[in-house]
Amino acid sequence: MNIGEAARVSGVNAKLIRHYESIGIIPKASRSESGYRTYTETEVHILSFVKRARTLGFSMKEIKKLVSLWRNKNRASGEVKNLALQHINEMEQKIFELQSMVQTLKHLSKNCHGDHRPDCPILNDLAGQREDL
């Protein structure tokens, strides 16, 4: 299987597959006589694994760890769980921050006429003139 087909099957585009290989996320692909990368089902499986982990918001650093844990038959589930729990915490923190920003901006927007008039509570806030919240 060439890189193009591996990309189609795994859902990770060819450019990214080469990149993942270059930074050591996935093992180096074997090559055909002419130098083309060739992939087996196992390797495409790893690519799908990476794709899924990205969908779940893991960083490439974390994914590197997860892939190695997965490839290690004697892995302990504790390490994986810790990684997941830590990742959940980070995401929940991020959600909290975003919610706080949304709340502030919604409030400011509600009080902004949003027409041709120049007075704008949003700009006023940014300029340091806070209104009561």
Added chain:
Amino acid sequence: MNIGEAARVSGVNAKLIRHYESIGIIPKASRSESGYRTYTETEVHILSFVKRARTLGFSMKEIKKLVSLWRNKNRASGEVKNLALQHINEMEQKIFELQSMVQTLKHLSKNCHGDHRPDCPILNDLAGQREDL
């Protein structure tokens, strides 16, 4: 006021102030005889404005727009409001995505022993073996 003091007052570090100047977010600072950047209250005010907008999650591109709207006395509030509303939508979308990831990962973690045993639902999911959700 030198860049160091401007950084202290505005809360934007010196390195970043130079960077903001170089990409045109803030106007070029005037210089002392020896070439040091000098800042007035007005310029520090702009820096605080940028800082606050970053806190609210605006991109530098959006902030560039906001700064120019702010500096333009004849600005219409409509444009600012649209920018804010669009930004709110993007953040809410991001929150939704994060919440979905958290939900999935929490479920998988709950069913993971998290000990020395090798069986791990999190890895199983990543490897493509979805359990019922």
Added chain:
DNA sequence: TTTTGACCTTCCAATGATTGGAAGCTCTAA
């Protein structure tokens, strides 16, 4: 007066994840 140390300057590189393009080689089908 010299020296120390804090502060300033510019420039270049790295981060993280991905995307883009250029230049060139290989394969397949017409």
Added chain:
DNA sequence: TTAGAGCTTCCAATCATTGGAAGGTCAAAA
């Protein structure tokens, strides 16, 4: 044989920020 799709490598850009190196400037202490 040639067109074009697919592959190769390498280098650069994105975004916002941080880091370091190499060197000039300023104020106060020795």
